[in-house]
Amino acid sequence: MSTKNPTDWTIAEARKSLEAGETSALDLARAFLDRAASVEPAVHALLERTTDRALSDARAADARRAKGERGPLLGIPVVLKDIFATRGIPTTCGSRILEGFVPPYDADAVERLSRAGAVLVGKSNLDEFAMGSSTENSAFGPTANPWDTGRVAGGSSGGSAAAVAAGECLASLGTDTGGSIRLPASYCGVCGMKPTYGRVSRYGVIAYASSLDQVGPFARTVADLADVLGVIAGHDPRDSTSVPAPVPDYAAALDGRVAGLRIGVPREYFVPGMAPEVEAAVREAIERLRSLGATIVEVGLPHTKYAVATYYLVAPAEASSNLARYDGVRFGLRKAAADANLLDMYRETRDAGFGAEVKRRILLGTYALSAGYYDAFYLKAQKARTLIRDDFAKAFAECDVLATPVAPTVAFGLGEKTEDPLAMYLSDVLTISVNLAGLPALALPCGFDGAGLPIGLQLIAPAFREEAALRVGDAFQRATDWHERRPPAPGAAKGGAR
Numbered sequence: 001m002s003t004k005n006p007t008d009w010t011i012a013e014a015r016k017s018l019e020a021g022e023t024s025a026l027d028l029a030r031a032f033l034d035r036a037a038s039v040e041p042a043v044h045a046l047l048e049r050t051t052d053r054a055l056s057d058a059r060a061a062d063a064r065r066a067k068g069e070r071g072p073l074l075g076i077p078v079v080l081k082d083i084f085a086t087r088g089i090p091t092t093c094g095s096r097i098l099e100g101f102v103p104p105y106d107a108d109a110v111e112r113l114s115r116a117g118a119v120l121v122g123k124s125n126l127d128e129f130a131m132g133s134s135t136e137n138s139a140f141g142p143t144a145n146p147w148d149t150g151r152v153a154g155g156s157s158g159g160s161a162a163a164v165a166a167g168e169c170l171a172s173l174g175t176d177t178g179g180s181i182r183l184p185a186s187y188c189g190v191c192g193m194k195p196t197y198g199r200v201s202r203y204g205v206i207a208y209a210s211s212l213d214q215v216g217p218f219a220r221t222v223a224d225l226a227d228v229l230g231v232i233a234g235h236d237p238r239d240s241t242s243v244p245a246p247v248p249d250y251a252a253a254l255d256g257r258v259a260g261l262r263i264g265v266p267r268e269y270f271v272p273g274m275a276p277e278v279e280a281a282v283r284e285a286i287e288r289l290r291s292l293g294a295t296i297v298e299v300g301l302p303h304t305k306y307a308v309a310t311y312y313l314v315a316p317a318e319a320s321s322n323l324a325r326y327d328g329v330r331f332g333l334r335k336a337a338a339d340a341n342l343l344d345m346y347r348e349t350r351d352a353g354f355g356a357e358v359k360r361r362i363l364l365g366t367y368a369l370s371a372g373y374y375d376a377f378y379l380k381a382q383k384a385r386t387l388i389r390d391d392f393a394k395a396f397a398e399c400d401v402l403a404t405p406v407a408p409t410v411a412f413g414l415g416e417k418t419e420d421p422l423a424m425y426l427s428d429v430l431t432i433s434v435n436l437a438g439l440p441a442l443a444l445p446c447g448f449d450g451a452g453l454p455i456g457l458q459l460i461a462p463a464f465r466e467e468a469a470l471r472v473g474d475a476f477q478r479a480t481d482w483h484e485r486r487p488p489a490p491g492a493a494k495g496g497a498r
């Protein structure tokens with residue numbers, strides 16, 4: 001049996017111990033619940049700890065195992081971003097406007113995890129309606145980075161990333177509209193994947209920008225990500241954008257081989273202002289892939305410079321339409337003075353229920369879609385989006401997978417960018433093109449800076465070729481040990497790797 005504490009395990013290690021009968025799902029659930037109780041005051045990754053549900057899920061998983069059932073996630077503790085509808089469990093999306101909302105059904109990804117026997121430990125914190133890059137836009141307070149609690153966890157799925165990093169679960173789900181899985185994975189030193197648009201159902205996932213949103217997993221290793229993705233991927237007729245394509249055996253694709261693969265390095269992704277330690281670590285990771293037998297080719301993605309502007313037209317436009325449904329009538333909060341008419345009720349509810357960033361996005365989006373501005377802004381953004389997508393198609397004629405940094409810097413300080421929305425938006429400069437093009441991309445740790453903060457490598461693959469990025473990431477992890485580092489007990493020492 002491993003000498004490590006179970007909360008430091010990977011899914012693969014936990015599964016081995018479960019299969020050997022050395023531990024039970026119930027033991028694991030208790031260990032992770034205890035860990036959550038001890039780190040939550042410092043980290044605040046979770047909005048809700050589902051203790052009773054975790055214990056009953058764990059007993060059910062143990063009973064299924066006793067009957068001979070096996071499976072990659074049977075008895076594995078997981079956390080869900082609080083954007084996934086969970087039957088009987090409050091779902092806030094980080095917003096006051098959904099306070100008190102308890103969905104009557106589970107999201108498709110949640111159903112699939114339950115069928116696989118995963119154990120739900122909690123619902124995780126996020127930027128309100130997934131709008132943000134730091135989880136500081138949550139109406140319920142920010143999440144701290146487990147590596148240094150004075151810094152952000154990244155966003156918008158910051159709670160899901162921090163929960164894995166801090167050992168509160170072995171895997172979690174997030175959503176990624178412009179980088180919300182990859183950025184927090186990078187800042188928190190864990191792995192995260194945004195699958196191809198259409199690969200995982202969004203049924204029961206609260207919509208932000210529907211042409212960009214995608215569900216994906218966080219875990220400590222790429223091999224673990226492959227296990228979770230294999231469970232949540234697949235066609236769902238309840239999501240009209242879900243693609244009826246067969247799901248490959250992702251775990252089986254991890255053969256450790258990169259020899260003969262062409263890895264493209266886009267020259268536009270080493271942007272001015274990038275932290276030198278980030279660039280150095282990513283370039284070193286690329287050299288490591290070369291030493292493992294991959295061919296490195298330089299490629300161009302010339303329209304990258306338009307990506308942030310394009311995204312901040314498309315995403316707010318879609319958000320302004322998606323968020324129209326929060327009117328005080330159907331869900332959550334309702335505010336109205338005694339003599340209020342219908343319009344007053346809408347106005348008062350939305351004024352009290354939405355935070356400043358969400359209001360900013362609704363204003364931007366409504367403006368971009370209004371008569372006279374539609375052609376100048378929204379239509380132009382759609383044209384730029386096509387150019388960005390074409391860039392990738394051309395690059396993938398020359399290579400199999402792209403390797404880039406996830407973000408220009410490591411995790412920044414709490415409060416450092418909250419007064420400067422544009423600086424915050426620029427955190428996503430290297431992730432949002434992937435969403436505009438609908439591609440799959442993976443983030444994994446590839447080094448640490450001098451202060452002991454994690455640095456992330458991004459691997460981007462052609463549409464529906466998740467296994468190509470997973471194979472490269474897994475081969476990298478077989479040859480390196482960045483993913484084996486764990487943060488110091490959060491709340492104790494500041495920064496530094498153990």
Ligand code: GLN
Pocket residue numbers: 130131132133155156175176177178179180181208315425428
């Ligand atoms: N930071 C980006 C935004 O605020 C991306 C968020 C996301 O991927 N959900 O829109």
